[in-house]
Amino acid sequence: MMLEPWVNSLPKPVFQFFHGGYLAVQTFFILSGFVLARTYVHVKWDKKSLGRFFTARFARIYPVYFVSLILISPFIIEMLLPSATGKQMMSAFAAGQSAKLLGIYMFVLQGWTGSLAVGWNTPAWSLSCEFFFYLCFPILFAGLRNVRWRGIFVTVAATILLPIVFDHTGVPWNWKPIYHTADFMAGIAAARIYVLLSASPWWRVRGYLLYVPALLAFGWLIVHPHVVDGTAADLNTYLRPLNVAVLTGLALGGNGLARILSTGIGDFLGKASYSMYVLHVPILWWTGRYLVHGKLHLSRPAGALIYLTLVVLAASAVYQWLEAPASTWLRRQGKRLEGV
Numbered sequence: 514m515m516l517e518p519w520v521n522s523l524p525k526p527v528f529q530f531f532h533g534g535y536l537a538v539q540t541f542f543i544l545s546g547f548v549l550a551r552t553y554v555h556v557k558w559d560k561k562s563l564g565r566f567f568t569a570r571f572a573r574i575y576p577v578y579f580v581s582l583i584l585i586s587p588f589i590i591e592m593l594l595p596s597a598t599g600k601q602m603m604s605a606f607a608a609g610q611s612a613k614l615l616g617i618y619m620f621v622l623q624g625w626t627g628s629l630a631v632g633w634n635t636p637a638w639s640l641s642c643e644f645f646f647y648l649c650f651p652i653l654f655a656g657l658r659n660v661r662w663r664g665i666f667v668t669v670a671a672t673i674l675l676p677i678v679f680d681h682t683g684v685p686w687n688w689k690p691i692y693h694t695a696d697f698m699a700g701i702a703a704a705r706i707y708v709l710l711s712a713s714p715w716w717r718v719r720g721y722l723l724y725v726p727a728l729l730a731f732g733w734l735i736v737h738p739h740v741v742d743g744t745a746a747d748l749n750t751y752l753r754p755l756n757v758a759v760l761t762g763l764a765l766g767g768n769g770l771a772r773i774l775s776t777g778i779g780d781f782l783g784k785a786s787y788s789m790y791v792l793h794v795p796i797l798w799w800t801g802r803y804l805v806h807g808k809l810h811l812s813r814p815a816g817a818l819i820y821l822t823l824v825v826l827a828a829s830a831v832y833q834w835l836e837a838p839a840s841t842w843l844r845r846q847g848k849r850l851e852g853v
Contacts, residue, residue, distance in 0.1 A: 514797070515805060515817040526736045533735035538639055539696050539749050541790075543756045545643060546700020547707070547764070549650055554658065554704075558651050561851060568847030569840075570647040574621075574640055576839035577791050577831060582618065584795035585633045589615075592631065627687035634794045638689060645690035646697040657701045661709065668702040671695075672753055677746055696753060703757045707764045721769050724762030727755045728770075781829070788828035788836055796824050 520531045556562050582589075593611045617626055618633065624641025657668060672695040684691055710716040731752060734740070738748050763771045773779060797820065803809065805816040 515801075515813040515820065519814070529736045529738065530732070533738070536735060536749065536752060538636075539693070539752060540756050540760070541639070542642065542646070542693050542696035543700035543703060543753070543760055545646060546650075546697040546702075547704045547760055548700075550654060550658070550701045550704030551707075553650075553654065554708075558655065563651060564851065565844070565847060566651070567647065569844055570644075572840040572843035572847075573787075574643060576843070577788050577836050578621065578637065578640060580831060580835065581634050581637070581791050581795045584792065585798060588798050589633055624689040625687065627685075632794070634791070636790060636794060639693075640791075642690040642693045642697075646694065649694060649697070653698060653701060657698070657705065660702075660705055665702050665705050665709075668698060669754060669757065672699040672702070673746070673750055676750055696749075696756075699753050699757050700760070703761050703764075706757070706761045710761065710765060716765055718765075718767045720762035720765030720767045720771055722762065723765070724759045724770065727758035727762065731755045731759065782825075784837075785825075785828045785832040788831045789824055792828055792831065793824045796820065796827060 520528060523531070553566070556566075593615075614629060614631060617623055617629065618637070621637065621640045621644060623629065623638040624645075657664070660668065675695045675698075676692050679692055680686075686692070734748065734751055734755075741748050741751055763774060766772070766775070774783070800816060800820040800823065804811050804819055805813060811819070
């Protein structure tokens with residue numbers, strides 16, 4: 514946002530690429546299905562394993578999300594309470610709306626409600642999708658954990674068709690978790706593709722044959738989104754199989770980008786990426802208030818540089834000193850409750 518005037522001045526292909534950044538959310542949904550399918554590949558579902566699974570999933574998401582609510586709470590209070598002059602009092606309707614907004618944010622329901630007209634932490638709608646995916650995972654994975662090529666083909670085809678079917682049958686677009694379940698399923702299918710291909714020594718060092726052409730096609734579609742206008746599907750639908758190819762190729766490894774992402778720094782930043790995603794908007798509120806629009810009144814490029822540095826440093830610290838320890842602690846508490 515601080516660099517918007519500069520981005521708008523760039524050549525159109527570069528401009529389109531920057532504005533297509535939101536499309537990476539689908540990549541994370543697919544990655545989520547992939548990681549869970551690999552993590553729980555040998556688990557046999559019963560009451561105990563389901564309890565541990567859901568405890569681990571809550572521990573993965575909510576602690577950092579709660580930190581984001583704390584960071585943004587002063588702005589929430591300013592928006593919901595009467596003005597400082599005391600002359601404006603909220604009506605009963607406004608109070609009811611405020612309680613509804615707080616409930617939606619506390620229970621991570623943003624993905625089911627559409628636009629909330631508040632930007633406290635807009636990316637959090639995707640966490641609603643993740644919680645829904647976790648509820649569906651044991652059932653979805655039970656049906657997909659052992660599929661082979663024919664089943665994989667059917668699954669990927671279903672992930673392409675399902676959003677189109679939902680749209681044509683009147684499923685509200687506000688129900689984002691329903692529509693994005695196709696992304697999560699695609700991630701589970703990608704995990705199966707990885708298992709089958711990694712059995713071949715030839716493929717284990719040639720993942721670039723999948724991710725390089727897929728990344729090129731991915732970038733071309735982002736730069737030329739108009740090519741899908743008038744078709745039965747949206748841009749996300751066309752990108753879904755490309756995301757599967759990129760993720761599978763990177764997982765297989767080999768030279769190039771896969772090796773860079775496997776370095777110690779790449780691994781750490783990958784682990785901290787969830788904290789970056791959840792905290793970057795709350796940090797933006799504070800940066801905007803005190804660095805860009807406040808007394809310092811820094812130029813937008815300088816503010817953007819400081820902002821990006823703060824996001825990386827804060828996310829790294831939160832991951833190392835809160836996210837990882839909180840996740841471990843919550844999982845241990847879940848195990849202790851099993852014996853009660």
